[in-house]
Amino acid sequence: VMVWLRRTTHYLFIVVVAVNSTLLTINAGDYIFYTDWMWTSFVVFSISQSTMLAVGAIYYMLFTGVPGTATYYATIMTIYTWVAKGAWFALGYPYDFIAVPIWIPSAMLLDLTYWATRRNKHAAIIIGGTLIGLSLPLFNMVNLLLIRDPLEVAFKYPRPTLPAYMTPIEPQVGKFYNSPVALGAGAGAVLTVPIAALGAKLNTWTYRWMAA
Secondary structure, three states, X not given: OHHHHHHXXXXXXXXXXXXXXXXXXXXXXXXXOOXXXXXHHHHHHHHHHHHHHHHHHHHHHHHHOOOOHHHHHHHHHHHHHHXXXXXXXXXXXXXXXXXXXXXXXXXXXXXXXXXXXXXXXXXXXXXXXHHHHHHHHHHHHXXXXXXXXXXXXXXXXXXXXXXXXXXXXXXXXXXXXXXXXXXXXXXXXXXXXXXXXXXXXXHHHHHHHHHO
């Protein structure tokens, strides 16, 4: 009974991590491009999304040992975020009010790395983590280019809980640097690897807990 309870609790934990990841996403990305720090917001958003995806996806993938589970994890996050997007839409806000981050292709690269290296954990951490950090800002920028101007949406449909300091103002594009994708990808590639290693280490702790 205890073994069943631990395994059930663990799988529930995976779902809880995915839900919390989604909530963090909505909070981190909600104001993206809505201030004069629009490029800075994108870089911070890219790093937070890359590291958050890596720690959960590699944890889940290494626990099952099956390539493909990282993509499954990213799909859970995407579905929850689309539910939140639908909730905002039902309240009368426009379809583009929340931009759903593009996690799935990056998670697929992690799965592909794990599969191509014959389930090598260290390759998944180093190569897979790097690929997540490099690819996610690119996919997200392409996604943002395909939706309605976020700044226009921010002016016409301000958040009900929008704090005063987040009031949309005219953006200062290129004030500090001109390539948020490159900066986000560079920083993400460096930071995602140790965070992926943390996800792998969490797996070790989980196994010890289950065996106790």
